Every structure is written in structure tokens, then in C-alpha cells.
Amino acid sequence: MNMIVCIKQVIDPEAPPASFKIDPVGNKVVPPQGVSPVIDPYAEYGVEAALKIKDAQGGKVTAVSLGANQLRDIVKKPLAMGADELILLEDEAFDGGDSWSTAYALAMAIKKIGEYDIIFCGREASDWNAGQVGSGIAEILGLPSVTLVKKIEPAGGKAKLERVTDEGYEVVEVSLPCLITVSNEIGEPRYPTIKGIMGAKKKEPVVWKPADIGVEASQIGAQGRHIKLQKLFQPAREGKCEMVAGESPEEAGANLAAKLREVKVL
Amino acid sequence: MAENKGVLIFCETKEGKLAAIATELLGCGRKLADDLGQELSAVLVGSGVSELAKEAIAYGADKVYVVDDPQLKDYQTDSYVSVMEKVVGQAAPRILLLGQTSLGRDLAPRLAFRFKTAASLGCLELAIDPQSKLLLQTKPVYGGNAQAVFTTDSFPQIATVRAKTMTPLEPDPSRKGEVVKVEAGLDPSAVRTKVLEKVAEKITGIKLEDAEVIVCGGRGIGGAEGFAQLEELAKLLKGAVGATRPPCDNEWVPAGAQIGLTGKIVAPELYIAIALSGSSQHMSGCSGSKTIVAINKDPEANIFREARFGLVGDWKKALPAFTEKLKELLAG
CATH class of the missing domain: 3.40.50.1220 (TPP-binding domain)
Structure with missing residues (x-):
């Protein structure tokens, strides 16, 4: 079983909300000081999904990450968790993309890798929460896709999947090769072992430039965008919280109930 | 392709009725269509859904495209994308809205890539820009730390909308509208998935x-x-x-x-x-x-x-x- 997992480096979504700052002129997020970036947590579920299959029936797991200035210690995490290979699409030209330019570059890289049975993506990424790259790669490569998957059992050129729905879940059979986006219900991603970390240190990622995957600068990154960001803002919310007090916590509790009734929230 | 016009709503159904999200989208779509001075259409896809066309009209649609076929009983990416490609081609809408549901989140991006346009998923607000007449798509990003306003200048402009962010109109059963039947024309061999079982989540009390x-x-x-x-x-x-x-x-x-x-x-x-x-x-x-x-x-x-x-x-x-x-x- 040949598996490819798409990952990326992001600003740590668990960083304190107060550290989150926007540059309103550039319509950009200012990376918080002293907070190290991480692998997108949604993508980590994808790594975990692939490694579960590798555990059960063997296979090769290749992680592919796209971006500029990728910190090796961060993006090597899938290797430390148990992936076999890491390919970095790394160039300034890849920067500033949207779902379109990202899916296109990843699809072309996957084409170059050539052999695959399952491609994994997170259900979305924690920065832009776009939720489209997985489906986009499948569309570009002409593959079947199943999204929001929480369980995968490949067998005989097919895979039996559980897909999370609004009502519960459904069991879906899909022909391979296919693309799967993974939901958090797949289970917590494993921690890298010491052995894994040591192994990852010795492994160098393969770096591909746009020309290596046969794409033009106009098709990727900021130039390849199909959607325009008009404005990025932080909704104002500070200072509107009305505090309800009391002589004791009990009294405050009762006062809060009275307050909610008074303002007809209840 | 002729000029894209109007707003098209993908209406999900639930237990033989329009889903709540569909009525919310129709309410929002009505306003956007009126702001553009154009038509609001709805599309119903499924098996045994024809009857719901009048419900969609009561909730604000001027025209309803119905694709009713036993093969469409369950949502499957390949079959629904194929059918929607046909409907969107026929209706040529300026805007296509879907719910931010397990269906909409799957269907919207694939359609966007097929039509070489773009989508915004999980929008909280939608409005027409008075100058450009483009759809302003506001959605949370960075896990809710910020919000972004996006536009697309390729058509249709596609967005999914979060539940309960839009208000349905009071249904008016006397409203008149046109119903257009569309043949599914599915090739079963082109559907690469099969739904084996649907399992409802066990919940006590309210979801x-x-x-x-x-x-x-x-x-x-x-x-x-x-x-x-x-x-x-x-x-x-x-x-x-x-x-x-x-x-x-x-x-x-x-x-x-x-x-x-x-x-x-x-x-x-x-x-x-x-x-x-x-x-x-x-x-x-x-x-x-x-x-x-x-x-x-x-x-x-x-x-x-x-x-x-x-x-x-x-x-x-x-x-x-x-x-x-x-x-x-x-x-x-």
C-alpha cells in the first residue's frame, strides 16, 4: 500500500488568543513572537490514518508539505511519527496561495511521485479553514474522494470507510486509488518515539521547486489564486462583558440567573 | 457561456421535508437575488423529492430544478457532482449556495474545481458589493481568531453557509414559481463509491x-x-x-x-x-x-x-x- 499524506506548517492554533495579531494594511497574520509553528493538527490526523494502515498491513508513507521557509524540525514530525519519506515543495513562488494554487501544486507533485493507492489530507487546515484542498486534488487528478473519514479498512483494490455525517456516520466503499480527507474522530495522532525522532534527524527531505513538478509560477502561490482576500479583521469583542457579582459565589449565581431573566435571554 | 445570472440554492432534504438549512439559504438567497435584481432558483436532488418543489417556492424560490432519480437516494460525490454539473450548466447562476453540512462541505469544493471557480466554506455573512456586484463572502479563519472577506470573479461564485446564521422567510403557500425537471442521466459505472450502511448517532435528548x-x-x-x-x-x-x-x-x-x-x-x-x-x-x-x-x-x-x-x-x-x-x- 503506497500512501501519500499532505501536511503543512502553520502558526500554532493552540497559542494564546491574545498573541494573535493582524497586520491590517498587508491583510496578513503576524506570526506570534516566541511561539513555534507546528504541523497543522488536522493534517496530523491524516498522518495518523496512514500510519494505522501501515501498522496493520505494511506499506510506504510519503508526506508532502508545501510552503516557503519550512522549519526542518517542524516539518520532519511525520518522519518522527513513522512516515518513510518527506517531500518539501519549497519556494517563494508557492507562498500566498489559496485552495486552488495549493491543490494544483500538490496534485502535480503527487503525479510526479506516481505510485499511490491512497492520498490523505486533513479535512481543512487550521489557518485558513478553507476545507477544499483534498477535494481539489481529487478533482485535478480525476480520483474518487471521500471526505470527513474516521475509519479506513483497505482490502482488495478497495477501501471500506466510515464517513462522519450530520446524523452519525455512513459506511462507504470506494475503489482505489482514492483521496481521503480525515476527521478528528480517527483518533489522537501518536507521539513520536525517541527512536523515531533520532531516525528523522538523520533523514533529509527531498526538496522540489516549481520546475521539478512542471508548474509555472503563474499557476501557483499568490499568482495562481482564484479567490481574492478583500479584508482580514478581528471581530471586536473586548469590553462588552457585563460582570454579575454577589456577596458570595452562591449569591452571584442567583444574581446571574435573575440578570439573564431580566434581559430576556431566558 | 452566456452571462451568469441569478442565485441558485442547493436544497438539502431531511425526512421528506426541506432541511432547516435549505429554508435558511432560501431566505438569504432571496435577499441576494433581490439586491441583484435577478431570479432565485433552487435545486432539489434525490429520490422522491419532486413534491418538495412547492415548498421551496413557498420559501422564496422563483424556479426549482428537480433531479429525481432512485440512483440519487444516497449522497455520493460522483453522482451528485455529475448531476450538479448539469444543473449549474443549464441554470448558469451567478451565485451558488449550499449548506455547511457533511454534504455541502463535500460537494461545494469539487464543483468549484470542476467549474474552475472558487468556493468559500462555512460563511457567516453574505452580501452583494454595491460597486462590483460581486458576492462578499465573510467567514471565520484561523480557527475563529479572525474573519476574512473573500470575493471571486469567476462564476458561479460558490459558498457554503453555516447553520442558523441566516433567517428563513415565512413560507407563503400562495407564491407561484416554475418547476423544471432535469434528467439525472447518470452512468452507474462512473460512480466510484457505494454507500453500504447509514448509522445514526445514538443520542439521548437534544442534538x-x-x-x-x-x-x-x-x-x-x-x-x-x-x-x-x-x-x-x-x-x-x-x-x-x-x-x-x-x-x-x-x-x-x-x-x-x-x-x-x-x-x-x-x-x-x-x-x-x-x-x-x-x-x-x-x-x-x-x-x-x-x-x-x-x-x-x-x-x-x-x-x-x-x-x-x-x-x-x-x-x-x-x-x-x-x-x-x-x-x-x-x-x-
Whole structure:
């Protein structure tokens, strides 16, 4: 079983909300000081999904990450968790993309890798929460896709999947090769072992430039965008919280109930 | 391709009726269509859905495209994309809206890529830009830490909308509209998936996504016993109990109760946040709530930046008194 997992480096979504700052002129997020970036947590579920299959029936797991200035210690995490290979699409030209330019570059890289049975993506990424790259790669490569998957059992050129729905879940059979986006219900991603970390240190990622995957600068990154960001803002919310007090916590509790009734929230 | 015109709503159905999200989208779509001075259309895809066309018209549609075929009983990416490619080709809408549901989240991006246009998923607000006449698509990004306004200048402009962010119109059964039947024309061999089974989630009481009131507990609740108290309050308010990630990881509550970045996204009328700090990862799942009320012993907790009403103190002491007083007030 040949598996490819798409990952990326992001600003740590668990960083304190107060550290989150926007540059309103550039319509950009200012990376918080002293907070190290991480692998997108949604993508980590994808790594975990692939490694579960590798555990059960063997296979090769290749992680592919796209971006500029990728910190090796961060993006090597899938290797430390148990992936076999890491390919970095790394160039300034890849920067500033949207779902379109990202899916296109990843699809072309996957084409170059050539052999695959399952491609994994997170259900979305924690920065832009776009939720489209997985489906986009499948569309570009002409593959079947199943999204929001929480369980995968490949067998005989097919895979039996559980897909999370609004009502519960459904069991879906899909022909391979296919693309799967993974939901958090797949289970917590494993921690890298010491052995894994040591192994990852010795492994160098393969770096591909746009020309290596046969794409033009106009098709990727900021130039390849199909959607325009008009404005990025932080909704104002500070200072509107009305505090309800009391002589004791009990009294405050009762006062809060009275307050909610008074303002007809209840 | 002729000039794209009008707004098209993908209407999901549920138990033989229009789903709530479909009526919300029709309400929003009506306004956008009126702002453009163009038509509002709806599309119904499924098996035995023809009857619902008049319902869609009552909720505001001028025209309803119906694709009714036994092969469309279950949602499957390949079959629905193929059918929608046909309908969108025929209707040539300027805007296509879907719900931010397990269906919409799957269908919208594939359609966007097929039509070489773009989509915004999980929008909170949609409006027509007075100058460019483009759709302004506002959605939370960075896990709710920020919001972004996007536009697309290729058509159709596609967006999915979060549940309960739009208001349906009062249905008017006397409204008139046109119904257009479209043949599915599916090639079964081109459908590469098969739905083997559908399993409904076991839930006692009200589903989190449907609840008008949610009582949510964090790490500070300390254990399953604590959550029993939250349950009592939820029951009194005919609401549901949710949790942040730590209580789920510690199995104080089922994993399905998790609200946040990696859990469920909810938008109730009232969100009572107890002993939770209000991390961005959690807030991204509940920031759409109409009123947030927080009880936390740390006055510096981020949740007080998000809440409308707050109480600083030990929830173990404040909550029983709060519940008791509410019982009294609601009875009186």
C-alpha cells in the first residue's frame, strides 16, 4: 500500500488568543513572537490514518508539505511519527496561495511521485479553514474522494470507510486509488518515539521547486489564486462583558440567573 | 457561456421535508437575488423529492430544478457532482449556495474545481458589493481568531453557509414559481463509491447542533460527576451539554460532545460556558452563539472577552445557586 499524506506548517492554533495579531494594511497574520509553528493538527490526523494502515498491513508513507521557509524540525514530525519519506515543495513562488494554487501544486507533485493507492489530507487546515484542498486534488487528478473519514479498512483494490455525517456516520466503499480527507474522530495522532525522532534527524527531505513538478509560477502561490482576500479583521469583542457579582459565589449565581431573566435571554 | 445570472440554492432534504438549512439559504438567497435584481432558483436532488418543489417556492424560490432519480437516494460525490454539473450548466447562476453540512462541505469544493471557480466554506455573512456586484463572502479563519472577506470573479461564485446564521422567510403557500425537471442521466459505472450502511448517532435528548441552549464544561469541571450538574441545568433549559477537548480526552463525556476546532460547530441562542478558559480552538466552534454567558474563577480567562455576561467565582458554588434560581424564575 503506497500512501501519500499532505501536511503543512502553520502558526500554532493552540497559542494564546491574545498573541494573535493582524497586520491590517498587508491583510496578513503576524506570526506570534516566541511561539513555534507546528504541523497543522488536522493534517496530523491524516498522518495518523496512514500510519494505522501501515501498522496493520505494511506499506510506504510519503508526506508532502508545501510552503516557503519550512522549519526542518517542524516539518520532519511525520518522519518522527513513522512516515518513510518527506517531500518539501519549497519556494517563494508557492507562498500566498489559496485552495486552488495549493491543490494544483500538490496534485502535480503527487503525479510526479506516481505510485499511490491512497492520498490523505486533513479535512481543512487550521489557518485558513478553507476545507477544499483534498477535494481539489481529487478533482485535478480525476480520483474518487471521500471526505470527513474516521475509519479506513483497505482490502482488495478497495477501501471500506466510515464517513462522519450530520446524523452519525455512513459506511462507504470506494475503489482505489482514492483521496481521503480525515476527521478528528480517527483518533489522537501518536507521539513520536525517541527512536523515531533520532531516525528523522538523520533523514533529509527531498526538496522540489516549481520546475521539478512542471508548474509555472503563474499557476501557483499568490499568482495562481482564484479567490481574492478583500479584508482580514478581528471581530471586536473586548469590553462588552457585563460582570454579575454577589456577596458570595452562591449569591452571584442567583444574581446571574435573575440578570439573564431580566434581559430576556431566558 | 452566456452571462451568469441569478442565485441558485442547493436544497438539502431531511425526512421528506426541506432541511432547516435549505429554508435558511432560501431566505438569504432571496435577499441576494433581490439586491441583484435577478431570479432565485433552487435545486432539489434525490429520490422522491419532486413534491418538495412547492415548498421551496413557498420559501422564496422563483424556479426549482428537480433531479429525481432512485440512483440519487444516497449522497455520493460522483453522482451528485455529475448531476450538479448539469444543473449549474443549464441554470448558469451567478451565485451558488449550499449548506455547511457533511454534504455541502463535500460537494461545494469539487464543483468549484470542476467549474474552475472558487468556493468559500462555512460563511457567516453574505452580501452583494454595491460597486462590483460581486458576492462578499465573510467567514471565520484561523480557527475563529479572525474573519476574512473573500470575493471571486469567476462564476458561479460558490459558498457554503453555516447553520442558523441566516433567517428563513415565512413560507407563503400562495407564491407561484416554475418547476423544471432535469434528467439525472447518470452512468452507474462512473460512480466510484457505494454507500453500504447509514448509522445514526445514538443520542439521548437534544442534538448539540440543534440545541437552542448549550451548557458547556471545560477542564475545570474536574470529572464525570461535575458534568451531571451541567446535565441538570441543560435539562431545565431544554438544552444540550457540550465540552471542550480535555473532558473528552479524559472520557468524562463522550467524544461526540466536543465543541471546537476539531469538534462540532454550534451556534445556539444561549451558550453557558462553565470552567473553561475560552481557547481559540474551542471558541472557533461556538463563536457563532448569540449570547455567551461565562462562569470561571479566573477573571483574566479569555472567555470573558467573548462573553456577554460573566461571573467570576467557583462554579461548584455558583452553579447550584444559578440552577436553583432559574428553576424558581422559570416556574414563576
